[in-house]
Amino acid sequence: MKRQLTHDDIRAAVYGGAVLGGGGGGFVERGLRTAELALQVGTPELWTADEFRAEDLTATVALVGAPAAPDPQVLPTHLLRALELLRRDLPGELVAIHTNENGAETTINGWFHAAMTGLPVIDLACNGRAHPSSVMGAMGLHLAEDYRSSQGYAGGKPYAYVEGAVSGRLEATSNVVRRASVEAGGWVGVARNPVDVGYAVKNGAPGAIGFAIELGQRFLADGPVGAAQHLGGEIVATGRVREYRCEQREGLDVGVAVLDDADGTTLHFVNEYMALDLAGDRRASFPDLITTFDEAGQPLASADVAVGEQVSVLVAPAANLLLSTTMYMPDVYAPVESLLGVAFAPETRVLADA
Incomplete structure (x- = not known):
């Protein structure tokens, strides 16, 4: 068409x-x-x-x-x-x-x-x-x-x-x-x-x-919750940012954001969010979708997160996204894991099943 x-x-x-x-x-x-x-x-x-x-x-x-x-x-x-x-x-x-x-x-x-x-x-x-x-x-x-x-x-x-x-x-x-x-x-x-x-x-x-246009229509109609439902995901955390670090390394933003909620929600990012920890346990890892929204319900880039700001966190499983073959290749994750100092790459078997 x-x-x-x-x-x-x-x-x-x-x-x-x-x-x-x-x-x-x-x-x-x-x-x-x-x-x-x-x-x-x-x-x-x-x-x-x-x-x-x-x-x-x-x-x-x-x-x-x-x-x-x-x-x-x-x-x-x-x-x-x-x-x-x-x-x-x-x-x-x-x-x-x-x-x-x-x-x-x-x-x-x-x-x-x-x-x-x-x-x-x-x-x-x-x-x-x-x-x-x-x-x-x-x-x-x-x-x-x-x-x-x-x-x-x-x-x-x-x-x-x-x-x-x-x-x-x-x-x-x-x-x-x-x-x-x-x-x-x-x-x-x-x-x-x-x-x-x-x-x-x-x-x-x-x-x-x-796919993005359809998701955007749902978000504009029903906000973050509607977007989460459209993607088969959920809003898993809401809290104020109590810690935020971001530095440019090798032309990328590398950092972490920590919320003040009971779970101590922690988001690790290299431009995009790579890993999400709740109460010390891994809740989601790239290529799962982890997205933040501000207090008004607007999508919030990792570069715009600020201490004291209230954010909500959406998680949607990788299986519900349109992904390229590279997301099933473990070698592409190693340089990003090295920059972040956090292991998050899914196992090859899990990715192949997605």
């Missing part, structure tokens, strides 16, 4: 994405602004994957960086520049684009590109929830020995602006882009990893954008 994205889609996509961001995936206000701009300058279209041939070429558009970074800037022009840098060196014609993940800003990744270039956005994400590392959103390409990653990136305020194109092994090129985000003040827009649509469907999360 092909359809034009509308103003009715914007709030639902952004707020549904904010819930699925699990503490990461960008910020609501910026997501709303970018989506509105896309509809002002053009008519972006969302196509289901079955509208393409399996061999058609698509590429991922993404934001890379640390949400709590002090001085970031990624403008719509930077997004287009990153795509231009990628397309310049491609061996074939790019037919479509898709987002890396669901989040308040990342669910609408590609809308502005589509409005300006005429390329359709595929109703597909590399992962149906937000994740902290580029490898987690690479649909298993890091295991393909003959795959050569190409990435274009751009971002930063005028005195810190960086742009470039890099190609090579996926993990090496991803590290270059992550470092560029640090030099740019915290964020860069990225276009990367061209693949056949057939590969993206098999290894990514087809239907992820529609």
Whole structure:
């Protein structure tokens, strides 16, 4: 199915994405602004994957960086520049684009590109929830020995602006882009990893954008409880933040938030919430969805949590999400566990059963 994205889609996509961001995936206000701009300058279209041939070429558009970074800037022009840098060196014609993940800003990744270039956005994400590392959103390409990653990136305020194109092994090129985000003040827009649509469907999360829009509609109607019910989850804790630590490490936000409730609810995050402990026991671990809401019931990014603020915590099981094949690969968890100093990766067997 092909359809034009509308103003009715914007709030639902952004707020549904904010819930699925699990503490990461960008910020609501910026997501709303970018989506509105896309509809002002053009008519972006969302196509289901079955509208393409399996061999058609698509590429991922993404934001890379640390949400709590002090001085970031990624403008719509930077997004287009990153795509231009990628397309310049491609061996074939790019037919479509898709987002890396669901989040308040990342669910609408590609809308502005589509409005300006005429390329359709595929109703597909590399992962149906937000994740902290580029490898987690690479649909298993890091295991393909003959795959050569190409990435274009751009971002930063005028005195810190960086742009470039890099190609090579996926993990090496991803590290270059992550470092560029640090030099740019915290964020860069990225276009990367061209693949056949057939590969993206098999290894990514087809239907992820529609999933976020439906979830957003439920959240806007019924708040956090409605979102939890829609995802087959629950609100497991509410309390005020008595402790919060966050530092930027390797271009990511790494930290912990502790509530003052009877269970001493503890949330560990690397951009997204990776683990949730209640009364000293592990209640949920990534890729389970752990999302915080403020006292007004609005999705709250991990970077925006503050001491003294009342928050509620939603948990939904991974089995109820649209997840990519990378969530079933233990090796992608090790670098994030090392940054956090907390073990949380699910066992391979459990993931395979999900």
